[in-house]
Amino acid sequence: MAQKANSYHHGNLSEALVSAGMTLLQDRAAEELSLRAVAEQVGVSRTAPYAHFPDKRSFLLAISAAGFQRLSDAMEARRVAERGPREQVLVFGDAYVQFALDHPNLYRLMLATMTPRNEGDGREQFPGQVQAEARRPHAILNAEFAKMVSDPARAEALSQGAWAMVHGLASLVGEELIHPHEGGVEGILRTFMDAQQRS
Template structure:
């Protein structure tokens, strides 16, 4: 059954991705189906197969969009900071806030069980771009030989915390925002 807000244009691929993003507000990614996404986009149930070979490819495209949104948020946080240490704290805050506000999307982005980003170069590139933003800030704080290990430590700390918050309800969004500032001081630079 077609949605009343049917798309009658040539950008069905984007409509499907956007519908998938909207559905993630209420539905876990593992419960999405191509049929459900097509219905939400107001497209025929055949439409997804014209743009994606299977559900995993659609989920990779949605994850790619999530990484682009996360990168945009991180770049904004970075550009608003007066110095590298403040930028690091602000990146952590943006990352944790994204996880809180987009729980299902965040889970999808980091779930190799749902989609193997290695199989989808543009999604993998979008993922790498977020990590590169973190590295660009840490590069200003450490000697070149320490960049990789410190970037991995910073990412692990913030990602682990964000995951604990959304999976175990460790702390609410307000508490998490304050915690991000503390994490930057825990990292020895």
């Protein structure tokens, strides 16, 4: 169960609210999250969040953007300078899937904000921020594939394929529809990479 944060005293309230929202998502779905509960978690009045977020949808978009940032940071935290690009892609992919498994409610919210925009759905509040952060995981993968192949178009195709695979693995493993073999997620990704190199 999420622990109540210390009362908010100073600093960036919007960031504190987003952080509290992410904490609450550890034990509840986004649909069950309320600005009232977030305000209580931070220790501010029930109306305080509305100075930064006009409604729940805009708040969830901000959480989604922060979630993509944390995902990218989790991938980058696994970077090792001495590791070759192929091995680095495998490690990045494993980090991606592990993040999704560790934060299932947050990950589902992140994906939900990537659906086509509908007029009046609140998405226009932070479209650039969400889109920019959502593209970072792919950019991280693409940079490694660009070190392996000279053709930018092929590097892009390979990175998109890898991104699609780790996303699919995260969803399927998270729903327990597949169970990674002894080599784990990294082993599945290694098989994919081997097949791509032979193609």
